[in-house]
Amino acid sequence: MSATTxxxxxxxxxxxxxxxxxxxxxxxxxxxxxxxxFHTEEGVAKAINGVSFDLSQGETLAILGESGSGKSVTAQxxxxxxxxPPAKIPSGQVRYCGxxxxxxxxxxxxxxRGPEISMIFQDALSALNPVFPVGWQIAEMFRQHRGMNKSxxxxxxxxxxxxxxxxxxxxxxxxxxHQFSGGMRQRIMIAMAxxxxxxVLIADEPTTALDVTVQAQIMQLLADLQQERQMGLxxxxxxxxVVADVADRxxxxxxGRLVExxxxxxxxxxxxxxxxxxxxxxxxxVDQKGQTLAAIGGLPPNLTRIPPGCPFHPRCYLxxxxxxxxxxxxxxxxxxxxxxxxxxxxxxxx
Amino acid sequence: MGKYIVRRLLQMIPVIIGTTFIIYAMVFALxxxxxxxxxxxxxxxxxxxxxxxxxxNLDDPLPIQYAKxxxxxxxxxxxxxxxxxxxxxxxxxRFAVTGRLALMAIAVEIVxxxxxxxxxxxxxxxxxxxxxxxxxxxxxSIPIFVIGAxxxxxxxxxxxxxxxxVSSEATTxxxxxxxxxxxxxxxxxxxxxxxxxxxxxxxxDYVRTAISKGLSKRRAVGLHALRNSxxxxxxxxxxxxxxLLGGAIVTEGIFNIQGVGGYIYRGIQVRDGVxxxxxxxxxxxxxxxVNLIVDLLYGVLDPRISHD
Numbered sequence: 001m002s003a004t005t006x007x008x009x010x011x012x013x014x015x016x017x018x019x020x021x022x023x024x025x026x027x028x029x030x031x032x033x034x035x036x037x038f039h040t041e042e043g044v045a046k047a048i049n050g051v052s053f054d055l056s057q058g059e060t061l062a063i064l065g066e067s068g069s070g071k072s073v074t075a076q077x078x079x080x081x082x083x084x085p086p087a088k089i090p091s092g093q094v095r096y097c098g099x100x101x102x103x104x105x106x107x108x109x110x111x112x113r114g115p116e117i118s119m120i121f122q123d124a125l126s127a128l129n130p131v132f133p134v135g136w137q138i139a140e141m142f143r144q145h146r147g148m149n150k151s152x153x154x155x156x157x158x159x160x161x162x163x164x165x166x167x168x169x170x171x172x173x174x175x176x177x178h179q180f181s182g183g184m185r186q187r188i189m190i191a192m193a194x195x196x197x198x199x200v201l202i203a204d205e206p207t208t209a210l211d212v213t214v215q216a217q218i219m220q221l222l223a224d225l226q227q228e229r230q231m232g233l234x235x236x237x238x239x240x241x242v243v244a245d246v247a248d249r250x251x252x253x254x255x256g257r258l259v260e261x262x263x264x265x266x267x268x269x270x271x272x273x274x275x276x277x278x279x280x281x282x283x284x285x286v287d288q289k290g291q292t293l294a295a296i297g298g299l300p301p302n303l304t305r306i307p308p309g310c311p312f313h314p315r316c317y318l319x320x321x322x323x324x325x326x327x328x329x330x331x332x333x334x335x336x337x338x339x340x341x342x343x344x345x346x347x348x349x350x
Numbered sequence: 351m352g353k354y355i356v357r358r359l360l361q362m363i364p365v366i367i368g369t370t371f372i373i374y375a376m377v378f379a380l381x382x383x384x385x386x387x388x389x390x391x392x393x394x395x396x397x398x399x400x401x402x403x404x405x406x407n408l409d410d411p412l413p414i415q416y417a418k419x420x421x422x423x424x425x426x427x428x429x430x431x432x433x434x435x436x437x438x439x440x441x442x443x444r445f446a447v448t449g450r451l452a453l454m455a456i457a458v459e460i461v462x463x464x465x466x467x468x469x470x471x472x473x474x475x476x477x478x479x480x481x482x483x484x485x486x487x488x489x490x491s492i493p494i495f496v497i498g499a500x501x502x503x504x505x506x507x508x509x510x511x512x513x514x515x516v517s518s519e520a521t522t523x524x525x526x527x528x529x530x531x532x533x534x535x536x537x538x539x540x541x542x543x544x545x546x547x548x549x550x551x552x553x554x555d556y557v558r559t560a561i562s563k564g565l566s567k568r569r570a571v572g573l574h575a576l577r578n579s580x581x582x583x584x585x586x587x588x589x590x591x592x593x594l595l596g597g598a599i600v601t602e603g604i605f606n607i608q609g610v611g612g613y614i615y616r617g618i619q620v621r622d623g624v625x626x627x628x629x630x631x632x633x634x635x636x637x638x639x640v641n642l643i644v645d646l647l648y649g650v651l652d653p654r655i656s657h658d
Contacts, residue, residue, distance in 0.1 A: 081561050113564035126555040129574050130654055131581075144565055176653040192563070 021097040021116055021199070028199050028232040029055040029078070029117075034092030036070075036077050038258075038303075039085060045303035047073045049256040050092075055200065055232040060223075062247035062264060063236045064279065068300045071236045072196070075202045077120050078234075080109055096200070114145050118198035122205035124185035128177040134188045135173030141195040160191040164221060183214035187221065192226055201226070202234045202252050202306035207242055219246055241283055244268060252276045255311035258330055261338040270346045272339035274316045310341070318343050354657040355646070362638045366631075367420075372377065373630045374416045377623040406624070419627070428628035431617075437628035445595075445632070447520045448609040452594035454522070454529035455536070459587055463537040464580075467544020471579070472571060474549050482545065486538035498531040498604040515606040528605040532598050536590050542587055547579035554578070581651045588644035592637045 036048035055061050063071045076082045078094050079188045080101060094101045096116060101109055109334045121127040129137060139153035139161055148156070154173060161169035166180075166189040171253035177185055186206060193201060203222060207215035212308050226233045235243055243250070243264065252260040252275065260273040271277040278296035298315040301307055307314055322342055330340040333348065341347060385399050394402075402408070405416045422429060428437035443451025470482035491495070505527060506514035508551040551557065552575050560570035610629060617625035649655045 079562050081558050110564055120564045127559045129556040131577050178654050
């Protein structure tokens with residue numbers, strides 16, 4: 001690990017404190033054949049079934065999918081905040097700078113949360129503690145991880161609140177979460193997550209609870225911060241509209257598997273999986289006003305009873321006999337483009 | 351905040367007038383001649399009766415009597431009871447005992463109730479949790495006079511660990527067992543309330559956030575979740591303190607404690623109207639103030655509650 005070259009963004013990180021985690025060839029995070037299941041009374045829900053992807057420094061990776069596709073569970077597995085039990089990770093690896101987080105000593109792993117990998121959540125109102133001032137909650141990062149004293153930590157919190165464009169940050173540092181608007185609360189959440197200059201930031205539906213104009217501002221802020229700090233950003237969303245301008249690559253998830261993985265522009269231009277196609281077609285468009293919105297028929301499968309073969313076949317317009325019999329593996333169609341469909345070439349050509 | 355307190359204090363005035371008037375009217379409505387039996391076996395002399403009726407304004411109509419009485423109370427004069435003792439002195443002595451007993455019972459609630467609740471909450475579904483749930487259910491189901499008498503017999507009489515009854519000095523040691531008995535029911539409620547709230551808050555999103563901030567489990571649970579779980583618990587304990595200051599007739603009776611509850615009980619039995627009305631008036635005022643303090647405390651504990 002010591003032989004790897006330390007590039008500039010890495011040196012900038014941590015403001016002086018030397019990180020013991022050094023990315024190898026720019027690769028920060030590798031999720032390798034990850035499985036997650038939930039043991040419930042109704043049976044075993046297979047939430048994640050062999051997901052692999054990686055994330056490089058300065059890269060933005062979008063994870064797309066409907067509710068229940070496993071995108072949030074993937075994020076929680078990376079963060080190590082799954083409730084275990086009922087969740088169980090039977091196999092797979094999550095490597096951060098070459099170290100497997102899943103087999104790491106729990107205490108050591110805890111210290112990666114915040115300084116190395118950080119996460120922001122969908123609903124900032126419930127994700128922030130209602131009884132502590134926002135400045136205190138941001139400062140807690142510096143106090144707990146850096147051992148800073150109260151006033152220095154609060155000063156850093158003010159700086160971060162200013163960085164995420166909260167007006168009158170100094171006056172509002174002692175205010176409580178409920179005293180902010182939804183957009184401002186999400187900014188505070190972001191300030192808290194980037195406090196210790198993490199190398200990886202996971203944003204789980206960061207704009208879903210916000211109205212459209214605020215969504216754009218928050219996405220812009222995330223994009224700016226990502227540029228500024230060269231973070232690896234994982235953006236989890238079901239809203240394909242919000243990520244197109246920001247993300248570099250995208251993974252599309254269905255029933256706990258990746259069904260497509262490619263550069264985001266390629267994906268939008270020509271999806272290689274019928275499910276991705278359905279997702280893109282279901283984005284409302286102004287020029288189709290008055291027409292029926294193209295929705296994907298049916299519902300995502302119950303994760304305790306995932307259909308055999310291709311899990312998407314019951315809802316797929318292309319489904320043929322082979323689809324219910326044989327599960328398509330994720331395969332590389334052209335360099336950098338992966339899809340898990342027997343008829344990807346057909347979908348691409350359409 | 352200041353405005354809120356002033357508004358609440360002003361609201362107290364009609365409440366105090368209303369409740370005390372009801373008490374006064376009820377005591378007034380009790381049948382019987384207050385001078386009867388004052389002079390032993392024989393009829394009281396006319397002059398004594400006249401003087402007595404004059405002293406207690408008994409010839410005035412009820413509202414006038416009440417107004418005169420309240421005029422005295424406002425000046426801090428609760429009147430003199432049948433035995434010629436100033437009710438204020440009696441009350442001061444009684445409240446000193448009851449107040450100490452209530453504080454000790456609250457301490458028992460906090461120490462035992464909250465600890466048991468936390469242990470059960472963080473070990474939900476495990477042995478400790480079931481132990482707490484079952485034992486609190488037992489305590490809630492048994493009437494307090496049974497608990498009091500049983501503990502008095504076994505811990506006091508048989509094992510001699512505690513004094514069996516409380517002397518007129520009412521030392522802290524003597525009040526310990528009564529405080530445990532008095533607090534036992536609330537200990538059970540506090541334990542359950544703490545457990546339920548902690549279990550609920552452990553599932554809250556902000557606890558997940560705390561974990562993802564890299565905080566230790568101890569801090570995420572012990573600070574972030576617990577701080578939120580304590581809001582209803584502390585509010586409950588505050589109101590309970592107000593209620594305990596009203597005295598505890600049963601517990602005081604079992605342990606021979608010279609407290610407020612017994613004072614009112616005896617006052618009612620012997621038709622000592624002055625004592626009863628005075629004690630209850632004081633109780634109403636104390637209870638209202640405790641309530642106000644609890645409400646203010648609630649605003650401090652939960653910043654989402656606004657007192658503007």
